[in-house]
Amino acid sequence: MAQSFFGGIHPNDKKAATNKKPIEKLPPPPQVVIPMSLHIGVPCRPCVSVGDHVNLGQMIGEATAFVSAPIHASVSGTVTAIEPRPHFNGTDMLSVVIENDYQDTLDPSVKPAEHPEDMGAEALTEIVKNAGIVGLGGATFPTHVKIASGIGKVDTVIVNGSECEPYNTSDHRILLEYPDEVIGGAKLLARLFQVDKVHIAVEANKLNAAQLLRQRIGEEKAPVVVDVLHTRYPQGAEKQLCQSITGRQVPPGGLPAAIGCAVFSTDTTAAIWRAVYQGMPVIRRIVTVSGSGVVEPKNLECRIGTPLSCLFDACGGLSETTYKILMGGPMMGNAQHNADVPVGKCTNAILAFAREEERLSPHPTCIRCGRCAEVCPMRLQPVFLYQYAQRDMLPELEAGHVMDCIECGACAYICPGRLHLVHAFRTAKQKINTARAAEKAKAERKEG
Numbered sequence: 001m002a003q004s005f006f007g008g009i010h011p012n013d014k015k016a017a018t019n020k021k022p023i024e025k026l027p028p029p030p031q032v033v034i035p036m037s038l039h040i041g042v043p044c045r046p047c048v049s050v051g052d053h054v055n056l057g058q059m060i061g062e063a064t065a066f067v068s069a070p071i072h073a074s075v076s077g078t079v080t081a082i083e084p085r086p087h088f089n090g091t092d093m094l095s096v097v098i099e100n101d102y103q104d105t106l107d108p109s110v111k112p113a114e115h116p117e118d119m120g121a122e123a124l125t126e127i128v129k130n131a132g133i134v135g136l137g138g139a140t141f142p143t144h145v146k147i148a149s150g151i152g153k154v155d156t157v158i159v160n161g162s163e164c165e166p167y168n169t170s171d172h173r174i175l176l177e178y179p180d181e182v183i184g185g186a187k188l189l190a191r192l193f194q195v196d197k198v199h200i201a202v203e204a205n206k207l208n209a210a211q212l213l214r215q216r217i218g219e220e221k222a223p224v225v226v227d228v229l230h231t232r233y234p235q236g237a238e239k240q241l242c243q244s245i246t247g248r249q250v251p252p253g254g255l256p257a258a259i260g261c262a263v264f265s266t267d268t269t270a271a272i273w274r275a276v277y278q279g280m281p282v283i284r285r286i287v288t289v290s291g292s293g294v295v296e297p298k299n300l301e302c303r304i305g306t307p308l309s310c311l312f313d314a315c316g317g318l319s320e321t322t323y324k325i326l327m328g329g330p331m332m333g334n335a336q337h338n339a340d341v342p343v344g345k346c347t348n349a350i351l352a353f354a355r356e357e358e359r360l361s362p363h364p365t366c367i368r369c370g371r372c373a374e375v376c377p378m379r380l381q382p383v384f385l386y387q388y389a390q391r392d393m394l395p396e397l398e399a400g401h402v403m404d405c406i407e408c409g410a411c412a413y414i415c416p417g418r419l420h421l422v423h424a425f426r427t428a429k430q431k432i433n434t435a436r437a438a439e440k441a442k443a444e445r446k447e448g
């Protein structure tokens with residue numbers, strides 16, 4: 001067993017509902033709605049027009065900045081609209097709407113790389129960039145940027161298969177059903193970063209996946225090792241994962257690259273293999289659909305742009321008492337108010353909860369028990385940060401390192417007073433960022 005990190009919690013992982021269910025392919029819907037922002041960074045510019053016929057895998061949104069990632073058609077058919085549509089981030093986002101012709105006509109650009117074994121880092125990174133690969137674990141940071149900025153600095157490459165969020169089992173199923181894609185992607189990462197071996201990290205609640213991976217790695221003699229980690233939330237958070245694997249700690253305000261680490265999600269790693277060996281860009285996601293509000297929880301493979309309602313329909317619908325829909329896990333997921341928002345590159349899970357699970361209190365009250373500080377994996381003092389946030393004390397919040405809060409929700413989970421801690425910290429971070437931007441603009445105006 002690997003090393004560990006400070007704090008953390010042991011919630012009921014609730015994975016039994018789907019962790020033995022093979023991935024089912026959801027038939028593509030009659031229409032997909034593909035937002036021009038499916039990543040962190042600058043949104044894409046549509047490069048098709050209404051009335052155009054598009055092929056499966058054809059680029060429909062071009063990246064206009066380095067920190068961006070192109071977007072591709074997830075079905076073949078006709079572009080019927082390019083207009084703002086509801087996005088899973090709560091806004092209306094410019095989206096390309098494609099009427100599916102059910103032909104799945106492959107675009108000529110979708111072809112395997114010639115002689116991938118002879119390709120250098122630059123050519124491989126270009127393939128990753130053109131395939132629109134981003135952090136598919138949910139972060140959606142463009143992968144080509146992470147690779148380009150890490151080459152020469154990174155000595156430890158980690159594939160994150162820990163999947164520590166309760167309910168989520170999509171990564172677990174990918175490891176069991178597509179181990180060769182993950183190992184193949186890991187081998188490419190080893191070449192890109194010139195490291196002797198790549199670590200695939202899995203939590204101890206996925207021992208069948210660890211065993212299968214080790215068997216395949218042994219057969220292939222691949223430069224990959226499997227690290228089995230304690231089952232503890234948030235084991236899969238980048239900084240905690242780096243510490244578990246290497247014993248090194250990311251400094252405050254830093255990124256894993258600061259300690260020589262680069263972390264890639266399971267599906268991102270498999271997507272790198274698919275881009276290189278099949279030429280396939282990111283056009284689909286494997287999504288866990290679960291929670292007490294879902295009649296028959298499943299793992300579904302679905303096209304990007306499929307409305308969430310289609311996934312629920314494929315799972316027998318929602319229970320009448322469903323009161324909350326989340327995209328992502330129960331700890332870090334985002335509430336959705338519209339079941340017609342589309343599946344994006346970040347969508348690893350969709351959860352629906354029935355009313356009896358409501359844990360909100362009408363009168364949240366701090367009883368000063370200190371449990372939030374005991375579980376915070378970033379060693380913050382949530383109880384004090386919350387008091388500062390209530391009073392808009394931005395300098396005190398900054399001094400208390402609120403910007404290092406990874407919004408994991410461990411403090412809110414453990415809090416007997418039911419305080420809305422994460423919401424308070426998220427809002428405080430936004431206010432600090434706004435204040436910093438205003439200060440920068442003021443300084444620039446003075447200089448100008």
Ligand code: SF4
Binds near residue numbers: 411415
């Ligand atoms: S866990 Fe909740 S009640 Fe306890 S000190 Fe922290 S904020 Fe207060």
Ligand code: SF4
Binds near residue numbers: 409410
């Ligand atoms: S949400 Fe932030 S403050 Fe709370 S436990 Fe996680 S890192 Fe710590």
